[in-house]
Each structure stands twice: as C-alpha cells, then as structure tokens.
Amino acid sequence: MSDILLADADALAAQVPDGAKLAVFKAEGGCAAMAATFALIRRGVRDLHLVTVPTSGLQADMLIGAGCVATVETSGVTLGEYGQAPCFGRAVRSGAIRVIDSTCPAVYAGLQAGEKGIPFLPLRGLIGSDIVRHRDDYRVIDNPLAADDPIVALPAIVPDIALFHAPLADRFGNVWIGRHAELKIMAHAARTTLVTCERLHDGNLLQDETLAPATIPEMYIGAVAVAERGAAPYGVTGLYEDDAGRLAAYAGMAKTEEGFAAWLEETVYGRPRIGVRGMAPAVAAE
Amino acid sequence: MSDILLADADALAAQVPDGAKLAVFKAEGGCAAMAATFALIRRGVRDLHLVTVPTSGLQADMLIGAGCVATVETSGVTLGEYGQAPCFGRAVRSGAIRVIDSTCPAVYAGLQAGEKGIPFLPLRGLIGSDIVRHRDDYRVIDNPLAADDPIVALPAIVPDIALFHAPLADRFGNVWIGRHAELKIMAHAARTTLVTCERLHDGNLLQDETLAPATIPEMYIGAVAVAERGAAPYGVTGLYEDDAGRLAAYAGMAKTEEGFAAWLEETVYGRPRIGVRGMAPAVAAE
Amino acid sequence: MAGDYALEELLIATVAGLLEGCGHIAVGVSSPIPGSAALLRRHRDREAGRRTRVSIIGTTIPAYRTDGGVDLFDSAGQGRVDAFFLSGGQIDGRANINLVGVGEGYPQQKVRWSGSFGSAYLYFMVPKVILFRLEHSRRTMVEAVDFVSAPGTSPPNVHRPGGPYALVTDLCLFRFDRRRARFSLASVHPGHTVGEVRDNTGFDFDIPETVPETAPPDAETLAVLRETVAPDIANPYPNFARRVWGARGVSGGVSGAA
C-alpha cells in the first residue's frame, strides 16, 4: 500500500494538473505546504483555481507572482506583520488574475457543504456586504422554517485537490494534523488530498488511541511525501519557528517584479530539487 | 476555576432540570453516561425531551422505563445483540411517550446546524421516507442553486444539555473525547454540557499537543464529575469491556414491568450513592 | 445444511460475488455475514492486485476504520462508499424497507422496532445497497411495508446516486431493477425451490424461465473463509465466528469491545 508514499515534494507537485481547483491552508500553525509550493512553481503549473482556506500568505502570493494562478478565491491574502501581499496586489490591480472575494466562515461553510455532499449551506451574516453583491454563485433565500428571515445560501466548494503540510504521516498514507481540524474538512471536501509531512510515524496512526482522533485516514489521501522543514519559511508548532528574516526578505524583495524574480531564482529555481532543508540559513535575511 | 468539578454523578444529575432537552450519545465506544443516568433516575427527573445522538440503548430504555421521559427524538433505541429495547417499545405502543422518528445523519446534521448557529441544514436522501411525512418540522425545499432539485431542510437541534461519559478530563473542565468527534458537535450545539469521566488528567489538556486536538475546551462544559466505570455496564475502549452478563440480564428482566422495577431497585436505588463501581460483580447475570 | 459447508458460508460467498468492483465497502452493526463477505471480497481483490477498502463499524480491524458516526454518512455523501447493507423488519416488492414497526396508527403500532438508523440516507447515497434478511417469510417479505423507513425508488428529479441492488435471504437471491421498481429471482439456494420462494414471499416478483441454483462455495473459497476471514470477523463478532467456524474462528481474533 505504500505506493501512496512519494519520493519528494516535486513528485507530489507533479500530481497537480494545470487548471486544478487547488485548496491551500492558511500559514498560521505551519500547515502551508511551502516546499510543495516551490515544487509547483518549478514544475510550471498553470491556470490554478486557488481556494485559500480561508486565507493565505507567502504561498498564494508566490504562486500568483510566478504566473501559476488564473483565479483566487479568498478571504484574504496577506503577509501579516510583514505587510500586504505584493504579487497578489499587483495581479488584482492589473487584472492578471480573477479574484473571488469571500469571508472566512463562508469558505469553511462551502467546504463543509462539500464534505457533507450537500449542494449548499446557509450562513448567517453577509447580507449587505459587497462580497455578496459581487458573488453570482451566492443566493439570498428565505429561511424555509421562519417568516421574513433572509439568509445566504453558499454553494459547496469541492476542490480537485487539497494540499497541505502536516507534522506526521505514516506509510499507509494516514496523516496526523494536530490541532488543525480544518484540514479534515479540506480533505473530506476535496476529491483528493496531497500532503507533505515533516516525518514518518512508525506503525499505523489509526491504531494509536491518542493520535487517531487527529488523523485523516488514508482513504482521503492521494499521496504523501516527506519534506523536512516543508512549511519553511513558516514554522510548525513545536518543531520550528517562522523564519522572520526570510519572511521580511520576501516582503521587501517581492515589492518589485524584479525583486520577486530574484527571490524565485534563489529560493525555487536555484536550489537542488530536494534542497529545501537548510534553505533558511543558506540565504541571509534582507 | 474548579467549581466546574463536582463531587459525583449525583451532583451532576442535580443540574438537569425537569423538562430539559437532553442529548445523550450512543452506547458504542463507552461514552454513554450510565452512572449519571442512574443518578438522574434516582433524582427522579421528569419530562425530559431526550435526543439520542444518533441512537441509544440501555440509557434511553432505562430513562423511559423509569418515567423520566416525555419525548424521545431518535434514529433507534435498541439493545443491539441483546435484542429490542423493551421499555421503549412498551412506552411507544402505549403512547406513554411521544416518539419523534429520525435518521442518524439527520440527527448529526441538526446538531451541526445548532453548532453553526444556522436555522437549518439541507440534507440529501430522506425524500419519500415516512420519517419526513411525520415530521412537521422538516421542509422539502427547492435547492436554490439548481433547477428542479428537491432537498430536505432540517431544523437546528439545540439541546439544553449534552450529557456523556469521557475517558479523561482535567480540573479546568477540559474534556478529552478520543475518537468520538461527534461529542464535540453535541457540546457545541448544546447550551451546556455535563460530563462524567473515568479519571482526571494532571495538568491542562489544552496544553498537550497530542491530547488537545480531541479535547473539548471548558468553555463548552458546565460541569464534570469523576465516575469510575461510569459507562458500565457498557465498556470504554481500552479501559474495560461491555459487561455482557449485565446487558443480557437487563434485556431479560426489562421484558416485564415487574422485572424492570426489580432491575431499578437493585441497580439504581438499592446502591450507595457513589457505589456504581463494582456494580457488575455484585449482581450476577441471569 | 447442504453438504460440507454452512448456510452462512454460502451466503457469504454469494454476497462477496455481488460486491465485485466496489472499492470501498462499508458494513453496519450486527452484520456478521455481510462483514465476512466484505472481507472475502477484499481478500480476492488483493490476490488480483486490486485495493479494496472495508469499513466495519464498531471494530478496529481491518486497517481502514470508520467510527460509524458523521464520517460514515459524510463519506457516503462524498461518493466515497460504494456498497452498504441494509435490512428490514419488513421489505416490500418495491424495495421499500421498514425498521420502525408493524400495524396501523403510527406511532402507536402494535409492534415497535428500534428505528430507521441511517437507512433513509444511505439507501439514497450508496450506489450498491444489498438488502439482507435471513428470515424469508410472508411476515418479512410483504406486499407493502407499514412504515417506509427508506423508499426503494425515487422520482427522477430526486438526487439519488444509490439504491437497492440485490436482496439476499436464507432462501434465495433477488436482483432489483430500479427502473421497473421490481425484484427478479436470480438464484435459489441449494435445497430450496422456486415454489418455496413464491410461497414465502408476500410481494410479486419476476421469475425467469430458468432459475439457477445459487453456486455453492468452492474449496478455495471455503479455505479462505475458514483460515483468513474467520479470525478477522471474530473481532467484532466472536459469537458468530465461534458458532460457524468453531474454535478456529476465535483463536486468531481479538475478542470483545476493545
């Protein structure tokens, strides 16, 4: 059963076809699959419909800057304390990408509808927001169980692929996600799920009573590849921290297209294929 | 903060008012709060609206037999391999209780609507079932995002109290539920949650990276009481097994009202208040 | 029972045949024969180099498990469950099933069973639902059920990727034609006759000109059942395994609820 285990992040990225609806997880907590993102850019993926769950940072910004994205459906793309996401801003302003503005709980609700196999999920709030006004896939309906009670019906989000980084997986393809329960929703909603992990667990995660509750069974997983420091320059809780120098360096360099190209060169193209590890020390900050 | 920690299952049961909408968890996996159920019967609670999540066995059958229940909303009450639930059957046939028939995923979906604070959740299936025909709180609506696509809208289920047994809790009121993720949904949907647990964890469950993912934070918990063997005669995974002799004894005795009264006498009333432990060996099976 | 195999072994082999091509087979509670059939199917597929997943609710074995809770229903909604088993206190000729009760005046019927469980959903969502009922009589196989826990068929505008595929009893195997909403007798178990099936069935069904005998399990199948399936199914169903296969069925398994 270990054909589910791939050699590296590049082998994983090879499984993402051009044009895929790809769901990626927010950067906080270290579950953004950055090594796989570098590999996606190296492989030259095109026309992605990116769904950020519910937001993104460096990951979406780099994919957009590298020309991999046709559409981004998001509640926010930001570098957080390092500032606005420069490639995202440029691409939206120029019309180079289509942006579908959403709001965090609507992204979750859409994925939960996908997870349950229902066509839509109603959600409170939202009414009167310009988000709703610009979304022709939302409907304001009457709550069928009460009088004069409008509510927004959100269509199910069914990504072709969910992509994230996890602290732990096993040889059977089971993936331990720790506190990030939203990754389960992503995996359930998506047609398949690709995962990089820090390391492999000996034995079967589903047979460990303390780890099984936060484990996504292999049934949902298309492929797993080990990528040590695979979230860097973001950190992973309890394992390594955000690389503030690298994140600040990106925020600075990506302000211009030339700077972004230089970043790609040194970070994505200019490295050995399995050289994500140790990247941070090798390239000094700003 | 340890006023959340009560002395025993009887103190916990005292917090369930007559007439409460009480959600209880299925017996499999040992999360049925049996010690607390015995205490509820001792306290003489009345007029419960019992919601079984999604089914129940001995727990619902005893509460019904003891006259604690006005309404039961359920996908099934059964003693499983020990046979039909005798008190449930008698009470439904005689009209002593109101039964609201449901189906497992509809119970979950109703609780998930309660969890999300939405008035209803649509669910596939169900159409054409006599369940729908007899539920005046369900509506078959048109999917607002597609033509000619009927779907059932299920109202949110918001229990006054969720009651279950857990392997572990801590002094702050955080509760570890292991694999039983549905208990989170119950706790989120209910106004408050009462929990018996096998034992107390030293320290704070939320600060343990491997236990936190399956922990319900104290914010959702009204009170916790330690009840060793609190699921007996059901078992708890990894701790103790179903007491087949006691379950078979119940199935036999409860076939008549006299037998059920004798069961109550020896199991519920005839014991010291904190005497749930060791119950099984004290009373021999059939 | 006929010859050198048990009725249970015949039924397991028959059901395993129906499960061909199912990538993920889920089995509910109290279903030792369907569970054994799913394990036999998985074994055969593995021998043929195919990966088949089996989820038996309430057990930690085999490798893929579901807790039978939200996950099971959601994964069926996602189209990730290919086969499931349902039964009924009553089953009628349109494959409607009744798990609630017998008699007029619902809810105060003269017989009350446990309830509909997940049938009203899974019957719609799982492509291949196999009905399984060991008591084949006019009491169970009725013209019209007294309560429709889950309907056998739906109008064309109702989203329904799944539904009934076959009905297996202690007497015979029926196939179900969803378009015509009608059962057809596919085979009669050794030792029984078409007439016996007709006499014990309360609904009309199609009877082809020749009705074959249900194929008995061959020696290889029996060996797999006794050596491989028995110890696995003894985990959730120790009593069943002991009754059908004796000590062999229990020695290899981990008994009880653990």
Place this chain on the structure above:
Amino acid sequence: MAGDYALEELLIATVAGLLEGCGHIAVGVSSPIPGSAALLRRHRDREAGRRTRVSIIGTTIPAYRTDGGVDLFDSAGQGRVDAFFLSGGQIDGRANINLVGVGEGYPQQKVRWSGSFGSAYLYFMVPKVILFRLEHSRRTMVEAVDFVSAPGTSPPNVHRPGGPYALVTDLCLFRFDRRRARFSLASVHPGHTVGEVRDNTGFDFDIPETVPETAPPDAETLAVLRETVAPDIANPYPNFARRVWGARGVSGGVSGAA
C-alpha cells in the same frame, strides 16, 4: 506622549473599559492593543471575582484558546463570543468597514488590500464589536467606503444579534448608535481637541455639548499593565511588548510561534 504613560496604555485602558460585562472576549490576529485590553479586563474581573475568558487567535496563552478556525466562527454563531475587534482600511459614518481596496472598478481598484477575513460574519454575530484604527485621518475615516466588507447596520428583518459598539482611534473614542446608524464623539484623548477630530474625519458625527477627555490610566492600571499584561501579551506580540514596555514585556513571555 502625554505624561508618564504611553498612548498604547491609554488605548488599552480605554478599550478595557468598553469590554465591561463581556464574558468571552475574542481577539483576532495583529491586534496587540485589543489583546492587551482583553487581558486587562480579565485581570480586573478576576480581582472582582468574575470569570472572563479571553481567546487570542494564534497563541496558546491564555488558558482558553481557539485556533481561529471553524471553532471561532461557530462559537460566535452559538452566541458564545461577547466581544470582538475589527478594523478597516476605510471606515465610514454608518460604521461600514472596507478591508478590500480603494477606488472604482472593483475588483481592479487602484489600491488592493488583503481581503475581508471574517468581518462579514463576526460583525453580525458578536454583540459588542469594537472598531479599532490607529490612523485617524480623512483617508481612513471616510464618508462612504469604496467596498463594504461588512455593513455597520442591517434592515430589521436581518438576523443580527451583533454589530458595532464603539470606534477607538489614536485621537478619540466614538460610540455608535445602531438605531440611528451614526457615531457620537464620546471622548477625546489627552493632547487632542474636538476640532482636530472633526478636521480629520471624513464623515458626519454627533458632538455633544461637552466632550470629556479620555480618562488616562491610573497608577493601579499602569502597574497591572506593566507587571501582568505585558509578559502575557509578549507571547503573541513580542515586538509590541518590547516597544511599549521594554525588557519587562518580554522577559516573562514565551516568544515566537511555539
């Protein structure tokens, strides 16, 4: 800044005053002043024998945490979050907020910000939403926002248990009257004037005849901030704590993302 306290300390104390009576205060990302105010509120309530919960997204401290994911939004939907903070690149006089961009021709506006995050939901569901914006100018306080990420008010038939309660800037404190959909100046921070507020605000608002000065933090409050709040808030915001409170703010906390 005025006298022997920092502007941040004034703002923290002001916001903490607004949070009175909130049993559960949630704080989003990049919100060190609201976070500190919530911790100050919790400290005061604890001294008074009341239990107040604080959830700061992205930190493991204090004791109650949320991951800022589905749980946060669902618990707000359940009515379990009493106070939250929002900001806006633009805020207008009807308390509409804009986190998306500036200019005509959405989506190709001349300035594009990150996006609306959870505002379009939490603004409806949390009873006491405090708007917080440190740059008080005609660029940020506008007559009408260019994109409504979340509206300040809703028609009466829209389910809306929550909404804007106050707006805190570097110049002043506004209260918001939901019925009239209008801000009213509640106090002006020491060192600033009503005229300065008016000159820097692009929307109309009510000005009472006498507008008090925002009360500066007293010695006891400053002591609590410096001894108790500083080390706690240094966990999610080490740079902020270091800037406002120097080494004191960092020594007690656990720095970084762990």
